[in-house]
Amino acid sequence: GIQVEQSPPDLILQEGANSTLRCNFSDSVNNLQWFHQNPWGQLINLFYIPSGTKQNGRLSATTVATERYSLLYISSSQTTDSGVYFCAVARYQGGKLIFGQGTELSVKP
Amino acid sequence: DTGVSQNPRHKITKRGQNVTFRCDPISEHNRLYWYRQTLGQGPEFLTYFQNEAQLEKSRLLSDRFSAERPKGSFSTLEIQRTEQGDSAMYLCASSHNLFGTTDTQYFGPGTRLTVL
Numbered sequence: 001g002i003q004v005e006q007s008p009p010d011l012i013l014q015e016g017a018n019s020t021l022r023c024n025f026s027d028s029v030n031n032l033q034w035f036h037q038n039p040w041g042q043l044i045n046l047f048y049i050p051s052g053t054k055q056n057g058r059l060s061a062t063t064v065a066t067e068r069y070s071l072l073y074i075s076s077s078q079t080t081d082s083g084v085y086f087c088a089v090a091r092y093q094g095g096k097l098i099f100g101q102g103t104e105l106s107v108k109p
Numbered sequence: 110d111t112g113v114s115q116n117p118r119h120k121i122t123k124r125g126q127n128v129t130f131r132c133d134p135i136s137e138h139n140r141l142y143w144y145r146q147t148l149g150q151g152p153e154f155l156t157y158f159q160n161e162a163q164l165e166k167s168r169l170l171s172d173r174f175s176a177e178r179p180k181g182s183f184s185t186l187e188i189q190r191t192e193q194g195d196s197a198m199y200l201c202a203s204s205h206n207l208f209g210t211t212d213t214q215y216f217g218p219g220t221r222l223t224v225l
Contacts, residue, residue, distance in 0.1 A: 041146075042218050093206065093212050097142075100151055101150065
């Protein structure tokens with residue numbers, strides 16, 4: 001099956017700093033989503049991005065499907081950005097998502 | 110659009126008891142997924158439905174687990190004879206898998222199961 005690797009596993013930032021999270025996957029995919037899991041366990045959708053670039057406020061994401069990786073950029077980080085960020089991919093349209101191990105982000109005031 | 114809802118949010122049970130969880134997907138979403146997440150790990154796929162048909166089950170889904178989606182709307186996940194290793198967060202997601210849609214999966218808040 002598809003392997004998904006996220007890096008770094010942990011990241012500590014000062015408020016206002018920028019960061020880049022990486023997701024590598026081992027095979028071609030038709031779905032790639034980025035999530036933020038809040039302290040209560042809720043997975044919040046950030047991006048649906050099987051290819052290309054998208055931006056939403058301070059967050060942006062880029063997926064280079066031919067090279068099998070995706071990047072999530074967080075600019076001007078805030079304490080509310082803390083939590084675990086997951087990348088998840090699916091081999092087929094409508095198929096099951098395979099998650100990475102996540103990146104745990106802690107933003108200090 | 111009220112989002113995916115799950116009930117109960119928390120369940121504490123004794124080993125050997127049966128438990129049932131419910132998931133209500135986003136209205137008109139034809140696909141419904143169940144995942145399980147243990148501490149420090151990413152969610153792992155259990156099973157999914159398109160309308161009322163169960164299309165795939167993970168090897169993680171032992172004979173003690175059964176899922177249904179009888180009318181293609183809400184779904185239930187039952188665990189029989191619970192074991193301590195079943196303690197986890199059970200997550201439900203739904204998507205609208207039709208031509209022209211983005212196939213984004215939206216997750217509910219989860220049911221946290223603790224088996225004593």
